[in-house]
Amino acid sequence: MALRRILHYPDPLLRQVSQPVAEIDDEIRELARDMAETMYAAPGVGLAAPQVGVLKRLIVLDCARQDEAPQLMTAVNPEILEGAGEINEEEGCLSVPSYYARVVRQPEVRVRFLNLDGAVVEMNAEGLLAVAFQHEIDHLNGVLFVDHLSSLKKSLFKKKYKKILEQKQEEL
Numbered sequence: 001m002a003l004r005r006i007l008h009y010p011d012p013l014l015r016q017v018s019q020p021v022a023e024i025d026d027e028i029r030e031l032a033r034d035m036a037e038t039m040y041a042a043p044g045v046g047l048a049a050p051q052v053g054v055l056k057r058l059i060v061l062d063c064a065r066q067d068e069a070p071q072l073m074t075a076v077n078p079e080i081l082e083g084a085g086e087i088n089e090e091e092g093c094l095s096v097p098s099y100y101a102r103v104v105r106q107p108e109v110r111v112r113f114l115n116l117d118g119a120v121v122e123m124n125a126e127g128l129l130a131v132a133f134q135h136e137i138d139h140l141n142g143v144l145f146v147d148h149l150s151s152l153k154k155s156l157f158k159k160k161y162k163k164i165l166e167q168k169q170e171e172l
């Protein structure tokens with residue numbers, strides 16, 4: 001297992017559309033393990049393969065609360081079949097460090113994906129897990145959570161993020 005480097009906005013790889021996984025082989029299983037390790041180390045509740053520079057449709061999630069046992073989910077070629085409702089919760093992203101903003105999402109979604117054994121899984125996700133699926137699947141389509149902000153908030157984000165990046169430079 002190995003930690004992978006997480007790409008940060010505005011890395012152009014984060015804007016690419018990822019390709020479906022054709023076969024779940026050792027390379028995909030190793031990538032999934034590395035992504036889980038990288039997510040837990042960050043720490044974060046979700047990570048998509050393009051965030052570590054691999055343009056494949058693979059995500060890992062763990063939305064268990066701190067008082068619960070870990071619930072790692074690995075989803076290959078995930079898709080949202082349907083969704084309902086509307087919530088507006090604060091989100092962050094490991095590829096957009098130190099920035100958080102409210103995003104409108106659906107609190108209930110039905111998702112379909114392959115697990116690492118190649119079995120088709122269909123399940124309902126609610127709350128944080130539903131939001132995480134939407135956020136991570138967005139990554140597979142080159143979309144970041146800040147893309148969902150209004151144009152005013154987006155320009156505020158760009159100004160603030162520029163400062164965040166400058167501060168990070170000084171820390172190095």
Ligand code: NI
Nearest residue numbers: 092093094095
């Ligand atoms: Ni993200």
